[in-house]
Amino acid sequence: MKRTIRTTALTVGALIAALGLQAGPAEAxxxxxxxxxxxxxxxxxxxxTDAIAAELDAAGTPYTKVDLTRSDRPAIDAGFLADTVDGRPRARFxxxxxxxxxxxxxxxxxxxxLVAYEKTYAVPQVDAYTYARPQAGLQVPTSGGYSGSIxxxxxxxTAAGKAGPFGYLDGTVPFEDNSPTVGESYAYLSTPAPGADFTPYVQAPAPGTGRQGSLVxxxxxxxxxxLVVTFVYNxxxxxxxxxxxxxxxxMTGGVHLGASRNYFAVHVDDVFAADDRWDTQLNCTPGDVDCTNGAGTPHxxxxxAADVDHATAWQNSRHFTLDLVYNGAGSVDQREDNNGVDQLADKLIADRNQFRWVNHTxxxxxxxxxQNVTVVPWTCSANADGSTKWVSRSTLDQEIAANRAWGQAAGLPLQNDELVTGEHSGLKLLPQQPADNPNLALALGDNSIGWLASDNSRDPVQRxxxxxxTVARYPMNVFYNAGRAAEQVDEYNWLYTSRAQGGSGICEDNPATTTCLPAPLNAGSGYGDYIVPLETRIALGHVLANDPKPHFIHQSNLAEERIAYPVLDGVLDGYDALFADNTPVVNLRMKDIGVELQRRAAWKTAVQAGQVTAYRIGGTVTVQGPDGTAVPATLPTGTxxxxxxxxxAYAGAASGWTASDGSALTFTLPSSAAAPAATPGTTAAAxxxxxxxxxxxxxxxxxPYTPDS
Structure with a gap:
């Protein structure tokens, strides 16, 4: 026994010396x-590893990446990993x-x-995707395990996973199977090696057997x-x-910079107005610019009012609030055409506090x-000198101010600094309009607009x-000109099938389009069987990616057959099945989303510029960043x-933003969050x-190729 103790002590001392550290007690x-x-x-x-780096990026957690494929990378040695600051040993990671x-x-x-560093400072290691083998605490898959697709x-x-780092999950972790012809997952399922101190956190049955094998x-x-991960992922x-x-x-022990939530917000555009309907014979939308020379009859x-009742009942059942993006002239026109009657507006105004409201001009x-709409696609009209003819500042002012005034008169609970222009117009729109309307910025100033919606598919970066x-919004592929599933499927087929199949040929002209269909969808079942699951998966992917950007649909999708609800229910039902009660969906209004994105951008800039210092000593965390840059952190409950x-509180931890004036911020961790301690052990060669x-x-x-596909 004495010999074992002496050998261990010498080993730890040798490791400290090898790293150039001062030996001494670590308790104080x-x-x-x-x-x-x-x-x-x-x-x-x-x-x-790229996926883990992306997660750190999204949360705002600083990291240093060493690319083993680069010849000019730094060597990972004692000096790279640790040094001394003000006489105190410092672990850089x-x-x-x-x-x-x-x-x-x-x-x-x-x-x-790395082994010496991890032992000296009790620094944990994540094996992002490794083969199951005794060196990772597992039996090789050929010893009763499994290697292959999952x-x-x-x-x-597992129970240990729920009690530990995965307590925010409800229990099930489904693996995607989006294509029957493409392998999407691969894993090595295995059980702990004999004598190994190994605790499975996530496990799965080997296909064709009842045997459980560890995945994490x-x-x-x-x-x-x-942390041993034996499946691959992106x-x-x-x-x-x-x-x-x-x-x-x-890997951080619940103590790290950065914070994440699961966000979902849905904007419903064109409220009070009416949306033009897709014509299944003309393959265009009469009344809109895609029908040449005014072809067809608008419907x-x-x-x-019944649709409003359905919306409020749905919201109450889902504990979710929709953002209604409104056009006041739609109600004025309705009353003019119907002897002063507009039951929809009366109902929405009566129920106005059930929703959030946004000015839509x-x-x-x-x-x-x-626009010159005599041709398809439309073009920008030009002045005599060939310059672009822009919608005037006075017209912009009138559209913004008149709608605000109408909403205020109706008692709508508005945030006057939010604006969604019709079709995000005024902002650049390729290929016809490669620059913003120069009058837009002036009109926004005239009306004290602080937050302006943009289309994420065209203008994703906040500017x-x-x-x-800007606050970029995700367009849902539930079309504005469809109130019925059959219309949605017909237009979807037109857009995404080949000319030989009766489609537009957009996929032939642009092979990068990822929603292309091998064959037209069934008119009766295509919406429920194909479009709803696809749109649900895409939107849920945004929710799970710490992405606060809102999604948008149109009032037409809440009318007639109410085709938006299956997608919205799919997202929320899917989420509820995956997450524990301590990790709810966060449903923010537009300006709050804008603030979140703005703070993230400022934080990312500060981190990349090396302007952030953050460290833990015992039970104290110290963070210092630039004046005016809020600091995001995730720390144990009780900090x-x-x-x-x-x-x-979120997902079993405490997290949020702390305003900074440039001086050091100090956080005191609860006694339950003891600092990790080095564990003496035998010195094993790598x-x-x-x-x-x-x-x-x-x-x-x-x-799918990306969450937007």
Whole structure:
């Protein structure tokens, strides 16, 4: 026994000396090491490490990436990993992410340096995607396990996972199976190796058997902790999106910069107005600019009072609030045509406090260039000198101010600094209008607009337009000109099938279009069987990606057959089935989304410029950033700042933004969040490199290719 104790002590001392650190007791804060709140991501160019890096990016968690494929990369040695600051040992990284349990060639000293570093500072390691083998605490798959596709498999969070880093999940982790012809997932399912201290957190049954194998688990050995992940993924796949939060919480011990939520907001455009209807014979929309020379007869779609009742009942049942984006002239016109009667407006105004409201301009006029609609597609009209003829500043002012005045007279609970222009017009629109209407910024200033909606498919990056900041919105592929499922399917088929199949040929002209169909959808079942699941998956992907941008549909989609609700229910039902009660959907209004995006951009700029310092010493976290840049953090429940509780509860932790005046912010962690301590253990040589793992095409090609496809 004495010999074992002496050997361990010498080993730890040797490791400290090798890293150039001062030996000494770590119990007191005066000598406790400083752990910088930054993650080291070592990448081999594969999708798994890139996915974890994307999660850190989205949350605002600082990290340093070392690309093993680059010849000019830094060497990972003792000096790279640790040093001394003001006489105190400093660990530069609070966690290490590797492509697998050992990505280095045999004889490379870098893995040995990482092993020593992790043991000395109790820094955890994530094996982003590794082969199941004893060096990772698991039996090889050939010993009663499984290697292969797990497309469509339902994995489960174990009791240990729920009690640990994955407690925000309800239990089920479904693996996508979006294409019957493309492999999308690959895994090595296995059980702990004999004698290994290994705890599965997420496991799945091996296909064709009842045997459970680990997909994510913790391996404790030689004074180190590894999170061992044995399936491959990309940043868009639902299975990763579900587990990403837990991976970060595990490796940071729940103490890190950055914060994330699961957001969902839905704007309903054109309220009070009517939307033109798709003509299934003409393959265009009479009354709109896609029908040449005014072809066809318009048959508008407009909500009724009964549709309002349905919307309020739906909201109450879902505990969810819709944003109604309104055009007051729609009601004025209705009353003029119906002897002063507008039952829809009367009902909406009576129920106005059930919804959030956003100015959508008075008549929904196009506010960019003056359109020449005698040709399809339309073009911008030109002045005599050839310059673009723009809609005037006075017209813009009138559209914004008149609608605001109408809404105020109706008692709508408005935020006067929010605006959605009709079709996002006034903003640049390729190919016809490559620049903003120069009068737009002036009119926004005239009307004190601070937040202006843009179309994420055309203008995704937040930017300034005069005094206003844009808030990009995701267009849902539930068409504005469809009140019935058959109309939606007919237009969908026209857009996304070949000319030989009776379609527009857009997919032949633009092969990058990802919604192309191999054959037309069935008119009766295509909406429910194909479009609804696809749109649900895309929208839910945004929700799971810490993306606050709102989605938008149109009032026509809440009328007649109310075709938007199956998609909205699909998103919310799908979410409820996946997450625990402590992780609700966050439903923000437009300006709050704008503020969130604005703060993220400022924070990202500060981090990338090296203007943020953050570290933990014992039970104290210190963060310093630029004056005026709010600081996002996720910390254990019970954390305080200036004796006041920090943050808001979400997903089992406290998180939020803290205003900064440029001085140091200090957070006191609860006693339950003890600082990690190095665990003495035997000194083991670095294990041999991990075997090469399989990556199926669906992970690299992304099925669907992106969340917007």
């Amino acid at each position: 804060d005066t000598t406790a090491p400083r752990i910088d709140l930054r993650v080291l991501v070592v990448s081999d160019g594969g999708p798994a 609070q966690a290490v992410v590797l492509p697998n349990d050992n990505p280095f060639a045999a004889g490379n000293p870098e893995m040995a340096a 497309d469509g498999v339902q994995a489960q969070v 688990g913790e391996y404790r050995h030689d004074g180190r902790r590894e 940043q868009y796949q639902q299975q990763f999106r579900l587990l990403a939060r837990g991976i970060v919480e595990w 508008p779609i407009r909500m009724t 008075y008549t929904h006029a196009f506010l960019g260039c003056e 300034q337009v005069g005094p206003a900041t 305080t700042r200036d004796a006041a509780a920090f943050g808001t 294990t041999r490199p991990a075997p090469r793992t399989k990556v199926p095409a669906g992970v690299t090609e992304q099925v």
